[in-house]
Amino acid sequence: MTVSLADLNHMDAAAFAAAVGDVFELAPWVATAAQARRPYATVTDLHAAMMGAVRAAPREQQLAFVRNHPDLAGKAAVTEDSKREQASVGLDSLSQAELERFHRLNDAYKAKFGFPYMICVRRHTRDSILSEFERRLARDEATEFAQALQEVFYITRLRLAAKVTGEGLPQVNGRLSTHVLDTHAGRPAVGMAIELFEYAAARAHRIGGAVTNGDGRTDAPLIAGRPLPIGRYELRFAVGEHFRRRGVEAGDPPFLDIVPIRFAIAEPEGHYHVPLLCSPWSYSTYRGS
Amino acid sequence: MVALSELNGLDLEGFVAALGGTFEFAPWVAKAAYARRPFATVAGLHETLMAIFRAAPREQQLAFLRGQTVLSRRAMTRDSEREHRGAGLETLGPRLAARYGEMNDAYLARFGYPFYIAVLRYSLAANFAELERRLAHDADTELATAVRELFFVTRLRIAAHVEGEGAPLVNGRLSTHVLDTQAGRPAAGLAIALYEEAAGRYHRVTTAVTNADGRTDRPLIGGRPLPIGRYELRFGVGDHFRRRGIEGGDPPFFDIVPLRFSIAEPEGHYHVPLLCTPWSYSTYRGS
Numbered sequence: 001m002t003v004s005l006a007d008l009n010h011m012d013a014a015a016f017a018a019a020v021g022d023v024f025e026l027a028p029w030v031a032t033a034a035q036a037r038r039p040y041a042t043v044t045d046l047h048a049a050m051m052g053a054v055r056a057a058p059r060e061q062q063l064a065f066v067r068n069h070p071d072l073a074g075k076a077a078v079t080e081d082s083k084r085e086q087a088s089v090g091l092d093s094l095s096q097a098e099l100e101r102f103h104r105l106n107d108a109y110k111a112k113f114g115f116p117y118m119i120c121v122r123r124h125t126r127d128s129i130l131s132e133f134e135r136r137l138a139r140d141e142a143t144e145f146a147q148a149l150q151e152v153f154y155i156t157r158l159r160l161a162a163k164v165t166g167e168g169l170p171q172v173n174g175r176l177s178t179h180v181l182d183t184h185a186g187r188p189a190v191g192m193a194i195e196l197f198e199y200a201a202a203r204a205h206r207i208g209g210a211v212t213n214g215d216g217r218t219d220a221p222l223i224a225g226r227p228l229p230i231g232r233y234e235l236r237f238a239v240g241e242h243f244r245r246r247g248v249e250a251g252d253p254p255f256l257d258i259v260p261i262r263f264a265i266a267e268p269e270g271h272y273h274v275p276l277l278c279s280p281w282s283y284s285t286y287r288g289s
Numbered sequence: 290m291v292a293l294s295e296l297n298g299l300d301l302e303g304f305v306a307a308l309g310g311t312f313e314f315a316p317w318v319a320k321a322a323y324a325r326r327p328f329a330t331v332a333g334l335h336e337t338l339m340a341i342f343r344a345a346p347r348e349q350q351l352a353f354l355r356g357q358t359v360l361s362r363r364a365m366t367r368d369s370e371r372e373h374r375g376a377g378l379e380t381l382g383p384r385l386a387a388r389y390g391e392m393n394d395a396y397l398a399r400f401g402y403p404f405y406i407a408v409l410r411y412s413l414a415a416n417f418a419e420l421e422r423r424l425a426h427d428a429d430t431e432l433a434t435a436v437r438e439l440f441f442v443t444r445l446r447i448a449a450h451v452e453g454e455g456a457p458l459v460n461g462r463l464s465t466h467v468l469d470t471q472a473g474r475p476a477a478g479l480a481i482a483l484y485e486e487a488a489g490r491y492h493r494v495t496t497a498v499t500n501a502d503g504r505t506d507r508p509l510i511g512g513r514p515l516p517i518g519r520y521e522l523r524f525g526v527g528d529h530f531r532r533r534g535i536e537g538g539d540p541p542f543f544d545i546v547p548l549r550f551s552i553a554e555p556e557g558h559y560h561v562p563l564l565c566t567p568w569s570y571s572t573y574r575g576s
Binding site: 128230231232251252253254255256257258259260262263264266267277279281282283284285286287 | 415517518519538539540541542543544545546547549550551553554564566568569570571572573574
């Protein structure tokens with residue numbers, strides 16, 4: 001159910017809380033504070049006001065709010081939103097060994113900081129959730145609490161962007177795209193097969209594929225309409241097959257066959273354009289725009 | 290090692306003994322070549338030996354091939370042993386070794402002589418692929434293919450045993466060079482690993498670290514034919530820029546950069562350089 005910003009601006013406290021109260025998990029006081037500050041010109045402003053309420057709250061209330069969040073990969077995700085978000089990166093289908101590692105990290109984290117590990121899972125891959133977990137476990141309490149609130153910012157911004165329509169939507173989605181140019185022909189490479197892999201535990205898992213169109217691009221971005229999960233990826237381009245079809249001699253076996261481009265995504269809301277410029281004997285790539 | 294000038298002056302018995310290991314169990318080749326002395330170049334000597342073999346009756350050629358070792362079985366002579374070790378056949382796991390053995394048996398049954406291949410010129414995977422491909426040949430095509438392989442095998446042996454003018458080119462070279470185009474300098478101290486593909490997996494062949502010139506002190510492969518096959522070079526680009534203190538994202542956009550390529554010319558020079566910044570790279574077959 002979405003609600004328009006214009007409607008929200010006219011709602012009383014009860015209706016307002018009913019519409020966006022669950023954006024901040026089990027913390028109706030955030031919506032109450034935000035309702036008092038209506039109207040909002042943009043959805044981004046609304047989110048800033050809600051986060052402002054969290055940041056202005058007494059430390060004990062902030063802690064209680066953070067403590068209300070479920071353990072990552074724990075048995076009980078408290079709300080439907082939490083369940084859905086954790087399932088989206090496969091945290092609901094971990095192996096026994098992975099589960100034990102998560103439980104071990106959760107316990108160590110809570111013992112050190114007194115609140116659960118907060119991370120906006122939709123901005124991460126399984127690998128980066130784990131590596132961040134270990135990295136953050138080593139921090140001091142003040143730094144880590146600030147990071148927890150920053151993660152709340154990301155989580156609630158995504159939820160609000162999905163619920164509220166209107167002016168000034170926050171930018172919550174990224175885009176991964178590619179483009180293949182055949183620099184031997186001086187033309188876009190048409191009909192080239194591309195595969196996208198995500199690395200998890202040092203192994204590459206295929207998460208998408210496409211074939212280049214008449215412009216050497218893919219009809220749809222390789223990832224879009226969501227944050228780009230922070231992690232390591234590999235694009236594989238069927239360069240050998242392309243030149244074989246064109247009848248261009250390139251050695252037997254061809255010097256270049258499947259060309260892998262291994263790269264990492266660090267900015268979930270960014271645009272990663274990773275093109276390939278290729279001939280039978282050379283290629284180049286770069287982060288473009 | 291024997292000098293070409295010395296070979297040219299030997300008597301028949303000495304000449305045949307000196308070249309005896311080149312065409313295993315076929316002293317008739319060296320005997321016929323004796324009459325054609327002197328040889329101006331080592332390559333010319335080899336071409337003469339091969340011309341004698343090619344001119345021999347088909348039955349004699351087939352008899353020679355029948356006397357050759359089945360590759361997967363124990364080598365009969367020292368030269369063969371060394372060449373087979375170079376191909377790594379003895380490191381086959383039991384399943385692939387069994388399949389390779391079966392294909393060898395099928396080959397022997399089909400053509401009447403063992404599978405003959407210049408093992409030093411092929412990766413294990415390419416050796417497999419060749420056996421599979423050649424199993425489908427007709428008798429004439431396959432005999433011509435086997436004789437072509439004999440050309441490569443004997444050329445390597447002659448080059449190893451005879452020194453002098455006009456040595457044939459039998460070795461290839463794989464080299465690289467890393468340029469940090471962000472700094473406008475060679476990338477020094479960058480870690481490189483070379484992998485060879487076999488049965489869909491990559492096995493590490495060698496490692497190196499770039500010197501001050503962005504090159505490796507020695508070629509990645511040199512002093513031997515480059516085995517035909519698929520390879521991957523991996524460059525520690527992320528570490529290089531991290532050491533230089535250049536921001537490249539967290540995690541860095543490029544960490545290990547893999548370049549996957551094939552070698553098709555064992556006697557060729559493959560120069561596969563990398564030009565890189567934290568956000569871009571290019572490669573090409575250079576010289």
